[in-house]
Amino acid sequence: MRHAAENQRLPFPILLGDIGGTNARFSILLHEGAEPISFPNVATADFPTIDEAIRVDVLEKTPVKPKSTILAVAGPIEGDEIDLTNCDWVVRPQSLIADLGFTDVLVLNDFEAQALAAACLTEDYRQEIGKPAEPMIASRVVLGPGTGLGVAGLVHARETWFPVPGEGGHVDVGPRSKRDFEIFPYLEPIEGRISAEQLLCGRGLVNIYRAICAADGVEATLALPSDVTAGWQSGRDLQAAETISLFATYLGRLAGDLALIFMAKGGVFLAGGISQRIIPALKAPEFRQAFEDKAPHSDLLRQIPTFVVTHPLAALAGLGSYARTPSAYGISTHGRHWTR
Structure with a gap:
């Protein structure tokens, strides 16, 4: 052998x-x-x-x-x-x-395979986030919040797709808004830093929820990612609802950063089960606003489409x-x- x-x-x-x-x-x-x-x-x-x-x-x-x-x-x-x-x-x-x-x-x-999918999936297996757009035959990015946070690039050159796997889920993230500065002190750093995966995955949902509860001075009663999404869907848990809203915001910020790094004019594709479960939240204004808020290149980001991958396999x-x-x-x- x-x-x-x-x-x-x-x-x-x-x-x-x-x-x-x-x-x-x-x-x-x-x-x-x-x-x-x-x-x-x-x-x-x-x-x-x-x-x-x-x-x-x-x-x-x-x-x-x-x-x-x-x-x-x-x-x-x-x-x-x-x-x-x-x-x-x-x-x-x-x-x-x-x-x-x-x-x-x-x-x-695994995210090399997701990048391959972003090259070949038809419109039947993707949901537009933002204005409808057909992706250009150009470089793309795939993000997948799930058990962890997978990231891959997909570079298009010489009529060939080149998947670029990596560990982009472990880049640093930090607070930007007033609400972020209230919440981030309650996030537990790993060796002195907060990485994207600590927020943008299943356990990240719980991490954000607990930090919101601590900042608001209320008891955190939800223990599982599914509990948080259920609390958001029911409309009865204010902290769960804010968790999903902030999750969409943070995902939009990271997606925009990666779109700039790869000049991903072919689009950003959100894979994984979490993305599929929170499509209504991703269609709300927060995701695209965060994605496009990249001065001095906001005009460029407005032209880059974003999609949720809906293919089950x-x-x-x-x-x-x-x-x-x-x-x-x-x-x-x-x-x-x-x-x-």
Whole structure:
């Protein structure tokens, strides 16, 4: 078993996998023109290893024997053992080849897959935030508030999409408004700083809510992200409602910053379950106002569209697009592609 050469097309059928901290999602692509064969979500806690999950919940439930697999994982891809950030699974490509019969294993970053999706998803799978606009064929940005905060760029050059994975969710954020300065002292810093992920993810919702309650001198009674969103939806919890409003504001600020960094005239795409659940709040004025409030470049930001990705399996759709037409994407597979 060895690392494969760059840009080698993987043999069909291909198993596609989106491996998150809580759930893993799989589908099989029989050939270039086929629609993917989907499987029910797998709870990562139900299996000790990814190998066992693939064997039991995919391979034993279909007569199709995939020859290769492309996995999108949340974690750094270094060496032959890949630890997932929010899950006990370890991806060992050589074991997948030896034990499950794959000839090829390609491992990508999870938000690299989301960036691939931003290149290929049609209007049926995105919701405009702000004025309706068709995204230009130009560089884009993907943000995904979920268990953590994923960020990726998507650069377009020489008629090719180049996904740029990174750790943009861990950039510094700070207070701007009068209300921010009232709330931020109650946010708990990590090693002296507040990062975007401390605000813009599931636990970030709770962090903002608790800081608002502390600033208002009221008891924080909501403990889970779902409690906060439920309190906002019911309209009966003022602190929960403000939490969602500030979440939209902070997300807009960061999205605008990243749009400037990447000159993302092709748009900013908000992925992840939280974005889908709070679409009404994102359609309220706060998100776009914060996104565009970037003097001296506010006019530029007004021209950049923003979308919520509504595809239920966006990462798998991105992987599928790459599997069908790898030449359309500038992905370095060095050190990430193993072959028999």
